[in-house]
Amino acid sequence: MGNGGLTGQPGVVQHTAVNITAGQQVITESPKDHIIWSLFSFVYANPFCLGLAALIYSIKARDRKMVGDVDGARHYGSTARSLNIAATVIAVTGFLIFIIIFILVNLVSFTFMG
Template identity: 60%
Template sequence: MNSEGYPSDSVPLQGRYEGFHGEPGGSAGVQYITVSVPPEPPRDHIIWSLCCLLYANPCCLGLAALIFSIKARDRKVVGDMEGARHYGSTARCLNIWATVLFSIMIVIFLIIVTTVLVQIKQAAQRYNLFNNNYRG
């Protein structure tokens, strides 16, 4: 099972010995074995798409990512690996955008809540300050 670019040869490392194979000082030929590993199947990112659909769905990007993930899985089942790779790549891009937008929305929400709480605390302190001064 050799590919065309790699011929199978035995190359002697040292002098020639006509004894049994496996004995010390025996034949010093090296055999090459070429193993062909099939390429990794394209990923469809369906779990990530489901999470983006359920939790982080700004601008319906999670839904679009899920649709492309399902298309990628269908292409993979049919055997069209290039089409599956294309749809999987699109689903990955949409998932990245959905995750980034959701993260930005969470950060903005936390900033707004913190700002509002600080302002409420300052207003309460001012209100108590005015009430304490006029009790006289």
């Protein structure tokens, strides 16, 4: 029982060495599919069905990533990101215009009634 109390295990200790070279850095970042943002755009901000299109491209990007096609996943993810940006900008602009018109209508009706 000289191997830590485990029976059937050899008394050999294995070590793993990692060599890190200064100045060289390899980053293999997987492409982003922006699925959460696309879901938000689809449910809450879907002007001109841009949220739906972004969700479709996000799902395509995730499928390409699972298959191992990094370039295809990066392309679909970039398209989904662009569609999400457009949907968010249009929705926020529309919401702000709605708030401004609502305030102006209430101010005008309040001044004529008083």
